[in-house]
Amino acid sequence: MPSSEQSELLATPCVTCREHHLKCDRSVPRCGRCVRAKRDCKLGFKFKPSKDQRWLKPPRTLIYIDETRDLSNGSATKDTSQYDVQVDESHSRDQSSSSASVTPPASSHSRRRDEARDQSAVTAQGQRPPRRHDVFENDRISAPEVHAHREPPPTRSADPYNMNDRSSPYLPPPRNAMSGNFPNVPNLPLKNRTEAILFRHYIQKLAICLDLCDPLRHFELVVPERAGGSHTLLNAIFAIAARHLSHTTDFDPLASNRYHDECLKYLIPMLDHTSTVSDENMFAATIILRMLEEMDVPTTGQDTYSHLLGIHAFVNVGDHHMIPGSLSAASFWVGLRQEIYIAVITQQPVKLSLEHYVVDRSFEATDDYTWSNRAIVLLADVLNFCFGGNPSTPSHWTALDEATVRWSTTRPPSFNPFFYRERTGSLAFPEVWHGSSCHVIGIQHHILAQLFLIQFDPSIPKVGTNRRAAVKQMTHRIENLVRELCGIGVCNQWTPPAMFTACMGIAMFGDQFGERPDQEALLDILRRTEADHARPTAAIQQQLLRAWGWVPEDDE
Incomplete structure (x- = not known):
């Protein structure tokens, strides 16, 4: 008869069979399959807590943070929903019979995210709503990390140029918090040398045209990284680089059209969905394609402003997706400069909404980039005065x-x-x-x-x-x-x-x-x-x- 310890071992298949997805006969000291295959048989262990096991006592109030609600139902609701749950003290001891468990310690990435919001919370595992599987799987952004525990920004003065306004600027989150936790995907590294040349040309020659007033240089540093997980964003990079090279060198003039068409095939249907217009990857792709549209005027003979309308859709989604220091905010400032260019050339008012918290009309001491953006907003206000109805x-x-x-x-x-x-x-x-x-x-x-x-x-x-x-x-x-x-x-x-x-x-x-x-x-x-x-x-x-x-x- 096997000992009590051997009985525990017999109750669990060996590790080797589990790794190979094989049925184990659980023989001791080596199972039959490992003997026949001449493999090392590593026995599995089934642990059982002792009766005097001491369990950690969770706090009486647990805070559940639902970061996926907005993406799952496609609605622009509040940033997060918090639920206060009262925990029975008796539950803290009798844990072995319960299927619920306290969440393991947060990862370093989560800790950095919480520190960026200057708040701490104890989270517990609960049933989350199922994620919606979109057709455009590769272009869906992960849940915005900067939403959780964000206090609403202080309201600004109703007078846009109030000299007594002393509201402090909303500080951007750290770079790690806004870059997003994107998995490694097969888009990068590139395998086609021509596309690699286009990718490099965008980073070295074109991103500078977009990152003028952005200290974090999102379009140079963040967008290429995000392109690894977004085919639309990657094709937008290829399209703008190919178009610029075809105008300034002898590069193939038709190459840009192929990448542009590939972008439109996915981007246009997605603009009809609320969840899509909160996707900052798609926002950045639209900004890049608008720059391409401006370059195409000599070829097409007119400016159709197609992507400018797409920019309006992203901007109008609301403040809760346009966090200062995020890619969405950086895209907003580029889109505003593009809108100002059109307003000047056509002698029309600026049609992009300027009623966002990232818009600052004060004259308080701050960084140089904010001062530049204030000058841009001031010009937009002047154009609305000159050409408004x-x-x-x-x-x-x-x-x-x-x-x-x-x-x-x-x-x-x-x-x-x-x-x-x-x-x-x-x-x-x-x-x-x-x-x-x-x-x-x-x-x-x-x-x-x-x-x-x-x-x-x-x-x-x-x-x-x-x-x-x-x-x-x-x-x-x-x-x-x-x-x-x-x-x-x-x-x-x-x-x-x-x-x-x-x-x-x-x-x-x-x-x-x-x-x-x-x-x-x-x-x-x-x-x-x-x-x-x-x-x-x-x-x-x-x-x-x-x-x-x-x-x-x-x-x-």
């Missing part, structure tokens, strides 16, 4: 003008160029050197806001003897600001959007330059921007040539 009032203009002055006087001194030289007789623009892209973009958008306010100044007489002098002074101020705007662009071409923004100013105010050397210098910026950076400027060039009288008005 509601009648503008002098008091509204005065408030915006005071805001531009306040931004200029309270911004950090780091926005000052590290080299500045006034233009000479042979140069059309001053030399202005900056060391950071956020300084370049912040100053340039602030200059554009001033330009539009000068152009729409209600104090300029519509008629009368004083109008001529007022218009002359206005033109002089506009010329000086446009020269500075272009000087920043020409001297900081290491960040291509400096040239893009200069082109916006030229498109709106270039017609006010009457001297031939100045006009040629403005045209040179437009031509270089299109040749070097694949940004469409041909239509702007033709408009200016007609305005300057270089070609007849009816000449196409």
